[in-house]
Amino acid sequence: MGAPPGYRPSAWVHLLHQLPRADFQLRPVPSGFAPQEQEYQQALLLVVALAGLGLGLSLIFIAVYLIRFCCCRPPEPPGAKSPPPGGGCVTWSCIAALLVGCAGIGIGFYGNSETSDGVSQLSSALLHANHTLTAIDHLVLEMVERLEEAVRTELTTLEEVLTQRTELVAATRGARRQAEAVAQQLQGLAFWQGVPLSPLQVAEDVSFVEEYRWLAYVLLLLLELLVCLFTLLGLAKQSKWLVIVMTVVSLLVLVLSWGSMGLEAAAAVGLSDFCSSPDTYILNLTREETGLGSDILSYYFLCNQAVSNPFQQRLTLSQRALANIHSQLQGLEREAVPQFPSAQKLLLSLEETLNVTEGNFHQLVALLHCRGLHKDYGAALRGLCEDALEGLLFLLLFSLLSAGALATALCSLPRAWALFPPRNPSASCSGSHLSEPFLHARLEPVPHLRSFPSCRRRPH
Amino acid sequence: MGAPPGYRPSAWVHLLHQLPRADFQLRPVPSGFAPQEQEYQQALLLVVALAGLGLGLSLIFIAVYLIRFCCCRPPEPPGAKSPPPGGGCVTWSCIAALLVGCAGIGIGFYGNSETSDGVSQLSSALLHANHTLTAIDHLVLEMVERLEEAVRTELTTLEEVLTQRTELVAATRGARRQAEAVAQQLQGLAFWQGVPLSPLQVAEDVSFVEEYRWLAYVLLLLLELLVCLFTLLGLAKQSKWLVIVMTVVSLLVLVLSWGSMGLEAAAAVGLSDFCSSPDTYILNLTREETGLGSDILSYYFLCNQAVSNPFQQRLTLSQRALANIHSQLQGLEREAVPQFPSAQKLLLSLEETLNVTEGNFHQLVALLHCRGLHKDYGAALRGLCEDALEGLLFLLLFSLLSAGALATALCSLPRAWALFPPRNPSASCSGSHLSEPFLHARLEPVPHLRSFPSCRRRPH
Numbered sequence: 008m009g010a011p012p013g014y015r016p017s018a019w020v021h022l023l024h025q026l027p028r029a030d031f032q033l034r035p036v037p038s039g040f041a042p043q044e045q046e047y048q049q050a051l052l053l054v055v056a057l058a059g060l061g062l063g064l065s066l067i068f069i070a071v072y073l074i075r076f077c078c079c080r081p082p083e084p085p086g087a088k089s090p091p092p093g094g095g096c097v098t099w100s101c102i103a104a105l106l107v108g109c110a111g112i113g114i115g116f117y118g119n120s121e122t123s124d125g126v127s128q129l130s131s132a133l134l135h136a137n138h139t140l141t142a143i144d145h146l147v148l149e150m151v152e153r154l155e156e157a158v159r160t161e162l163t164t165l166e167e168v169l170t171q172r173t174e175l176v177a178a179t180r181g182a183r184r185q186a187e188a189v190a191q192q193l194q195g196l197a198f199w200q201g202v203p204l205s206p207l208q209v210a211e212d213v214s215f216v217e218e219y220r221w222l223a224y225v226l227l228l229l230l231e232l233l234v235c236l237f238t239l240l241g242l243a244k245q246s247k248w249l250v251i252v253m254t255v256v257s258l259l260v261l262v263l264s265w266g267s268m269g270l271e272a273a274a275a276v277g278l279s280d281f282c283s284s285p286d287t288y289i290l291n292l293t294r295e296e297t298g299l300g301s302d303i304l305s306y307y308f309l310c311n312q313a314v315s316n317p318f319q320q321r322l323t324l325s326q327r328a329l330a331n332i333h334s335q336l337q338g339l340e341r342e343a344v345p346q347f348p349s350a351q352k353l354l355l356s357l358e359e360t361l362n363v364t365e366g367n368f369h370q371l372v373a374l375l376h377c378r379g380l381h382k383d384y385g386a387a388l389r390g391l392c393e394d395a396l397e398g399l400l401f402l403l404l405f406s407l408l409s410a411g412a413l414a415t416a417l418c419s420l421p422r423a424w425a426l427f428p429p430r431n432p433s434a435s436c437s438g439s440h441l442s443e444p445f446l447h448a449r450l451e452p453v454p455h456l457r458s459f460p461s462c463r464r465r466p467h
Numbered sequence: 468m469g470a471p472p473g474y475r476p477s478a479w480v481h482l483l484h485q486l487p488r489a490d491f492q493l494r495p496v497p498s499g500f501a502p503q504e505q506e507y508q509q510a511l512l513l514v515v516a517l518a519g520l521g522l523g524l525s526l527i528f529i530a531v532y533l534i535r536f537c538c539c540r541p542p543e544p545p546g547a548k549s550p551p552p553g554g555g556c557v558t559w560s561c562i563a564a565l566l567v568g569c570a571g572i573g574i575g576f577y578g579n580s581e582t583s584d585g586v587s588q589l590s591s592a593l594l595h596a597n598h599t600l601t602a603i604d605h606l607v608l609e610m611v612e613r614l615e616e617a618v619r620t621e622l623t624t625l626e627e628v629l630t631q632r633t634e635l636v637a638a639t640r641g642a643r644r645q646a647e648a649v650a651q652q653l654q655g656l657a658f659w660q661g662v663p664l665s666p667l668q669v670a671e672d673v674s675f676v677e678e679y680r681w682l683a684y685v686l687l688l689l690l691e692l693l694v695c696l697f698t699l700l701g702l703a704k705q706s707k708w709l710v711i712v713m714t715v716v717s718l719l720v721l722v723l724s725w726g727s728m729g730l731e732a733a734a735a736v737g738l739s740d741f742c743s744s745p746d747t748y749i750l751n752l753t754r755e756e757t758g759l760g761s762d763i764l765s766y767y768f769l770c771n772q773a774v775s776n777p778f779q780q781r782l783t784l785s786q787r788a789l790a791n792i793h794s795q796l797q798g799l800e801r802e803a804v805p806q807f808p809s810a811q812k813l814l815l816s817l818e819e820t821l822n823v824t825e826g827n828f829h830q831l832v833a834l835l836h837c838r839g840l841h842k843d844y845g846a847a848l849r850g851l852c853e854d855a856l857e858g859l860l861f862l863l864l865f866s867l868l869s870a871g872a873l874a875t876a877l878c879s880l881p882r883a884w885a886l887f888p889p890r891n892p893s894a895s896c897s898g899s900h901l902s903e904p905f906l907h908a909r910l911e912p913v914p915h916l917r918s919f920p921s922c923r924r925r926p927h
Contacts, residue, residue, distance in 0.1 A: 099703070109569075113573035113576075116573075116577070117576070117577055117580070120577070124584075243559070315826075316826065316829065319825075319826055319829065322829055323822070323825050323826075326786055326789075326790060326825070327790040327793055327794075329786075329790075330786060330787040330789075330790030330791065331790065331794070333787055334787075334791070362783070365779075365783050365786070366775075366776065366779055366783075369776065369779065369782055369783075369832045369836065370836065372829045372832040372833055372836075373832055373833040373835075373836030373838055373839075374838070375833075376829065376830065376832075376833030378833055378834070378839060379833075379838060379839060379842075382839075382842075
């Protein structure tokens with residue numbers, strides 16, 4: 008049929024589609040896409056709940072770690088010169104976690120833009136399909152009006168002019184009947200007229216939701232970036248209050264990360280189910296929404312040699328009728344013009360109308376052919392099931408990395424700030440670090456310019 | 468005409484297109500895309516040369532800075548306790564530069580993937596266009612063969628069967644003539660037959676080049692990432708040899724960054740000139756390469772109401788001839804079958820052939836219509852002029868950031884490593900930092916766990 012190579016589910020779709028699903032009673036749920044069924048909804052909610060479980064576990068782990076750190080430290084003699092071991096390592100692990108978080112943020116920005124690309128591909132395909140569908144309606148309307156106008160004016164006048172010769176009047180009436188038949192056949196081709204579903208509206212809704220999703224992710228990513236940068240600044244400046252504020256904000260971002268991870272995982276699982284065999288679901292949904300026959304919908308959604316063009320009959324009949332009108336007009340021109348010169352102008356005008364109608368007819372054939380609309384369908388599926396799903400997986404990776412990095416940072420930050428030397432505001436202003444008795448007690452000679460934390464082993 | 472909304476030059480294209488261009492004698496060059504003209508080539512080479520100038524200036528700046536730092540340091544009293552001021556700031560500025568470099572690498576990865584997306588969109592549009600063009604050829608061939616087969620077998624046999632009635636033989640001969648006329652008209656529609664240009668070949672060439680471009684950028688980005696990470700490691704571990712090696716590699720990457728910047732800037736400028744009005748250039752190029760008439764090329768590349776379908780005449784004639792064959796077969800069925808029952812099977816077979824040919828004819832009309840191929844053209848242009856250009860600009864930003872970051876790092880690294888305390892291997896092994904006399908001389912009491920470089924002002 009000359010249909011372009013269509014959409015094929017990617018490896019990610021297969022992989023995610025093969026994961027087992029279960030409802031709240033942990034009974035297995037089939038992985039066919041059925042968002043209206045309660046079992047399937049429960050399976051997706053269970054995926055979100057898994058992220059909630061992860062959040063709970065990581066919060067418990069952080070709490071246990073910090074309680075153990077606060078309460079079970081070995082007692083330190085008050086004047087001890089040796090600091091608790093591993094101080095540099097705490098700072099370093101914190102920095103490494105924050106760098107991993109920054110890498111995750113980069114991945115998140117990429118994933119967010121990829122998802123946005125996929126969704127905008129979907130909505131541009133919908134807009135294009137809408138353009139084709141409205142173009143069909145307009146073209147049919149225009150052709151029908153043109154034919155009816157020709158029947159009302161030129162053909163009626165022609166009958167009046169040729170009224171003396173009955174066989175010519177009969178030929179004119181034949182042409183008139185054919186023109187009316189073509190107009191009637193054409194009206195049946197405007198299949199989208201009166202259909203309550205507007206792809207334009209769907210595209211606008213999708214773009215609207217996507218805009219807010221995109222914005223929410225950009226804000227989350229920027230928030231996490233600010234947390235990483237300000238925490239690094241706090242560690243560099245040894246500013247206790249900044250580190251404490253950032254620890255609290257990190258906790259908030261950790262919750263947000265796990266929450267977004269749950270949503271992404273559920274969306275990815277649902278999308279993979281949809282994308283593994285989208286045709287049936289979309290066909291049923293469109294049939295319900297539009298009330299169109301399944302022959303038309305199968306033709307456009309499948310567009311292969313097995314499905315014949317449902318408009319073939321009407322197109323062939325119209326085409327034959329147009330050719331008949333043409334030969335009748337040719338006959339009239341031969342027979343009538345020598346006797347009735349006033350008919351020539353009318354016949355020329357009718358042939359002009361016929362030529363334009365035939366040109367429009369070819370355009371209508373091109374618009375009605377499944378190639379164009381099926382290509383839009385393929386582009387929409389590729390946008391949703393390739394780009395958007397890939398973007399979602401990158402966002403999932405971002406959430407994972409950021410949850411891990413923030414959990415590590417939350418474990419290390421309180422230890423790191425506990426190791427900061429307390430500062431005297433006046434000392435900080437004058438630039439001297441040596442005016443605190445407590446500080447003197449904890450000092451040891453260290454190369455001044457070894458100004459980077461080190462993980463080398465120290466003597467105990 | 469119902470053509471979909473096409474390609475429109477973006478703001479970036481307009482902006483880059485408006486930049487002044489000059490040849491080697493600095494005479495202004497018009498900014499129309501003309502890659503075969505020497506003046507225009509010189510203008511692009513001048514853009515590359517500007518990047519070379521930037522590289523030279525930055526190398527001179529680094530050399531002057533380092534020479535000034537080495538030779539013009541204020542003399543330091545040998546036993547001074549105060550270290551040279553700003554030591555922490557040097558390390559910090561180095562770290563900040565490397566972080567900016569890392570951000571640039573993220574941007575570079577994004578730009579590289581965006582460019583790759585754009586180019587793959589271009590080559591998939593070319594593949595799709597190739598599919599359409601070959602489908603037209605195959606369909607025409609199939610229809611012509613089917614008609615010729617019908618003329619050779621069924622119509623010839625029919626003539627033999629009906630040989631007793633001359634008026635029926637005449638009608639059969641009429642149908643035969645019409646079928647031959649249709650076959651001849653159809654052969655004129657396979658306009659791509661024998662054209663030496665293959666979009667498939669172009670797509671393969673583009674993909675081949677793009678693969679290597681992508682790989683080269685990924686390697687450059689990974690090299691720069693490794694430089695950043697190992698330099699940070701070197702600073703953290705205070706490993707002089709690692710920092711020295713990384714300084715040398717940084718110099719190499721600096722040269723590569725400026726080189727890639729020149730290529731990207733020239734490519735972006737050339738692409739913007741191409742993208743500001745691609746139709747004329749592409750039309751001329753395709754006319755030269757294919758030898759096709761400008762009516763056909765204008766129809767596909769412009770696809771608006773001003774350009775009429777160059778196949779309209781042939782299509783209308785074929786359509787009328789097919790309708791005539793149909794009415795002649797109907798007449799024969801009415802007249803001949805009662806007298807010659809053996810003709811019925813032949814007539815049914817001919818009508819079947821006619822129906823299939825009419826179905827194929829509608830498909831041919833759809834394939835020949837400019838909508839499909841013009842959409843591919845628009846997709847190719849959007850891929851090249853939106854995604855690929857945007858990616859190029861991101862790569863340009865990466866090169867700029869990385870050149871700036873590496874220049875800063877190259878200025879700071881030698882100062883930073885000059886400030887590292889010399890290490891005694893045994894001291895390093897035992898973990899003690901205090902076994903070196905030189906070290907003792909430079910020590911000052913500092914809070915031990917202030918283990919991060921600080922930029923606070925110090926008393927002089």
